[in-house]
Amino acid sequence: MKRNYKLQISYDGTRFYGWERQPNKEMTIQGKLESVLTKMTNAPDDDPVNVNGSGRTDAGVHARGMVASVVLDTDMTEDEIQEYMNKYLPEDISVNEVRACSERFHARYNALGKTYRYTCWYGTSKPVFDRKYVLVLEEKPDVDKMREAALLLIGTHDFKSFCGNKKMKKSTVRCVDAINIEESGNYIRFYFHGNGFLQNMVRILTGTLLEVGYGNIPVSDIKGILEACDRQKAGPTAPPEGLCLMKVDY
């Protein structure tokens, strides 16, 4: 029986070329999910299973709460689907939940908001056990300054300066309603919540905030960086390993 399903997925992005299926690249999250589900449902070659993610994550970016929707023609129960997927997916992809849902549900079109976390680490030792999930900083940035700058980035703005896609033709206006910077031991974690994020946007926001924290960009420049609508004005794109998609709101 054909039904629409909502999947909640975690993955360690280290080994993958990102979420999106790509020709000749076997290691993508979407590609792995689709090939397991195509096999599971014996879908014909000319009509393979198509998994719709809530968005794309870049190569090397992780997820704890990616949501995807997929139409499956199967008599299996939700639990059986989850068990099958976890058995045949590689150990760095986990399906945490499978729920039958309205046929109108679409993981991307219906997403109302997303939470991303960017994790940094500093210290005289090394983060041996989560080295693939943090950005190691040479020294501690000024967190108060970063919080001041974050306040100026919150709100509905044209985030073109923070967009990694130079050819972006659609609107680059987004609403970021929260940026929280939490300190815990040797960790500094940036939490971003908004209605949507442009390509590389969270990583460029983080890279810019870190430049503020190191005194390379004054807090007073933030307004001008936003207004410039010029990627060259913002800070560098922070590397992918610190980033994790935490939650998608519907």
Place this chain on the structure above:
Amino acid sequence: MKRNYKLQISYDGTRFYGWERQPNKEMTIQGKLESVLTKMTNAPDDDPVNVNGSGRTDAGVHARGMVASVVLDTDMTEDEIQEYMNKYLPEDISVNEVRACSERFHARYNALGKTYRYTCWYGTSKPVFDRKYVLVLEEKPDVDKMREAALLLIGTHDFKSFCGNKKMKKSTVRCVDAINIEESGNYIRFYFHGNGFLQNMVRILTGTLLEVGYGNIPVSDIKGILEACDRQKAGPTAPPEGLCLMKVDY
């Protein structure tokens, strides 16, 4: 100037053939530490640096609090030694502390006790982010039964049934003064504290407790297993990835 140093070290044991230096095996923790320190101090080839660990960990076993002692001929400060080591050691070995200490201090001979943790995980999803640091269980074992059995293992006993070294000629009597089994979410963590542990002992204790938890070994058999002094009577050796040396007491 020649001085004795106490090192506190963490490592992700996944890629290593264990702590102990071995001929023709480059990937050992002791070997990595010694080669970095030999280079740092320009020690002569016929008198390379010798690092003494508090004990040996098996291939694939991790440590958060390994302690080692080493005599170094250097004018560098403790902080400089730590910085040099962390710079040249691979990313899966971290030196957390370097302290000059009495020349009489020896990490193995002076160790009074050790804490090991064995981490298990069960559930319908998969532990994507710490998959290399846990044993994934097919189903949840009976924790109360395991706690009952653990009480019978606590104390000073001949642990020959729990020793992986068949040729062990020295005493196999050890004192295990605490075995705590903690549940948190999908995790079950076994904490072992004792004055010393035989080869594979923590892994065989864990493997035996899990058999109790699955009903394959009755709690009432534990006393007999200890008394038998026969490795064949105890449960299997739990795999290395769940094990971590947490702390060494002096």
